[in-house]
Amino acid sequence: MLSVIDTRPHPPLPARLNLAKHVLAQGQPEKTALVILHPDGEESFTYARLRALVFGCATHLLSLGLSPGDRVLLRLANGPAFPVAFLGAIAGGLVPVPTSAALTAAEVARLAPLVSPRLTLADPGLPLPEGVPSLAPDLALWESMPSHSPAGTDPNAEAYVIFTSGTSGQPSAVSHAHRAILARAAMHQGWEGLTTADRLLHAGAMNWTYTLGTGLMDPWTLGATALVPAPGTPATDLPDLLRRSHATIFAAAPGVFRQMLRAPVPPLPALRHALSAGEALPATTRAAWEKATGTEVHEALGMTEVSTYLSGSPCRPAPQGTAGYVQQGRHVAILDDRGQPTPRGESGELAVATTDPGLMRGYLGEAPPQGPWFRTGDAAVMAPDGAITHLGRKDDLLNAGGFRVSPTEVEAAFHDLPGLLACAAAEVEPNPGTRIIALFYEGPCAIDETVLRQRAETALARWKQPRHYQHIASLPRTATGKLTRRALATQFRSPE
16 A cells, blocks of 8 residues: 555635635624733734724725735734734735744845835834835724725735745745635644634744644634734743633644643643644653643644644544644655655655645745645655654654664654653764764753663664763754754764
8 A cells, every 4th residue: 555645625716715804704793803811911802803903904005005916024023913914914915924023133134035025014123124114013093994805816826925944044935825724624623623612822923834824814714712822921821821711722832832831730621632733742741731731732744835734633633653644635645766655654755735725836936836746855654544653854864874763763762761851863973974863952950871871772773872962951943943953963062
């Protein structure tokens, strides 16, 4: 049996579509759509008010002389202006470009030319690109403006542009079409277990596709409620926010779960389950969460270019150690170096069909994806029942004496070792021409290397065992919490 699963057909694309109009079509006018959770209270927006803000924002932006297809750079913090501006631009036929509020002036200067924005919407004090007109968000003005009536467009037309996390140091601008919102329907039950009655709290920054999709657009598409912590909320405050807000679903990156568990977790009777994405959730973190809350965590695997497409869910949990199953409506394969599906049980590279409506239009400045498959760069293996185990990024695979080794397999061997909070395996070069596997780890203090070596010997084949162990203050991560293994080589210290 080959490593290919085709759960299509997708519903046919409509002749005309506007992503923002689609997202806001279902919510009942007086139902709460958005809650910003502050330490001493909350700010709520009904669906009626959210629509007035979004469609008023569209009217205002178009009144400035912007034309359909023009790009608007968003330099906004995690407040209500971010989703209003994002959807307002799309409603007006414009193209929002979300960015992290944490970007420096130099980073903004490098990224802005990639998207050629006509306008920047920015909170005061954030670095701005030179030569681009800027405007502060004005919710009062937007709410007072006449509502723009979104006109549908070609579903393949550009709806928004978002930057990859840039783990290679060279971020790319990813162009997504209006049709991307239709592909997200596969996640509602294939991963999120989301219903109209849910109150979903997402702990991520709004510029991240994980937050924009799972935290905001998905709840609103179904008429549910999105809960957002105020900017600057520490992870240790999130358990109490979950309790206070009566959240039924919680979503975050693995690092946030780990930080949350450093503080006591109160009873959370409303919470049904949690969602994790961005990187693999360590088994120890999962176990600690389930013990503390009595709820399961369901993971998903995806990327900026296509969002999530593999996952476990409340109705079909992922087998232990796997990323889960192909979501309904997807066409996914694991390919060998010749581009052919591998036999099940053999590793290869994950690929998504280029016909998937959730796949990007392309990277700006490059040709759209060609051929039948978009190769993700993720290494994986498919079990006979279709469950897929993620082996890490294909270019992250380690080479030990000619054998390819998954870094996640090495890391899993140490997941429950006392005193070790998190770890990452990487190739290092102690001497010119000599490359070995090293394990870098976080913890309160360094662990006796004998203990580490004994664990490796009991859990890993000899050629998979690290030859070097190094305690570091913190593992290198992107702004969205993703581990950047490539950066570990620069932290390598040869033993004295």
